[in-house]
Amino acid sequence: MTVVFPILIILLTIAGMEMISWAMHKYLFHGPLWFIHKTHHQERHGFFELNDIFSLLFGAIAVGLMWFDRETRSYPFWIGAGISVYGIIYFIFHDWFIHNRFKAFKSRNKYLSGIRRAHKIHHKSTEKNPSEEFGLLVASRKYFKGSK
Structure with missing residues (x-):
């Protein structure tokens, strides 16, 4: 297996996690x-x-996938690795940089300032609704205007 396969699976998993996390955040967490x-x-x-x-739940899923496929290191292993990388990104962006x-x-x-601004808008309300901006790495363009 070439190094391209694992990198591609990890990158696709990170993109997928952003979409899944957005939907879970909007429709389940809120x-x-x-x-x-x-x-x-x-x-x-x-x-x-x-x-x-x-975070513990996502971490357990990632570790479970990597452990389950530790011998062959095919799709499940690299998907677990991608979930882990997304978790590290989440920790750095969300827990450390934003909170x-x-x-x-x-x-x-400009990008980091826009993401921080969007997340602050999300937390403007302490109630379930109304709320906006549910993503971690992607936010509406309006939060990037005027960023330095």
């Missing part, structure tokens, strides 16, 4: 699973919040 997700829209009183259970779980790093990058 729907029937709001009772868990609302902890993410409230002031945090410690390092962890109940909403972190979703300051650690000392936040500053950036004047």
Whole structure:
């Protein structure tokens, strides 16, 4: 197997995870699973919040796929690796850069500023609805206008 196959599967999985995460966030987290997700829209009183259970779930799926296919390292293994890479991106972008779980790093990058602005708009409401901008890596163009 060439190195191109795993890289392609990982990149496609990251793109797929952004779409799946968007839909889950909009229709499940701001729907029937709001009772868990609302902890993410409230002031945090410690390092962890109940909403972190979703990250554990995705992590368990990723590890399960990689463990299940550890011998052959075909599609399931690389899909699990892609979910893991998306999780790392999520941690850096969302938990560190946007929500300051650690000392936040500053950036004047137009893309990062737009993503941060869109996410702040998402958190403007502490209620289930109304809400907008459910993605992690993709946001409406309006949040990138005027970014420096």
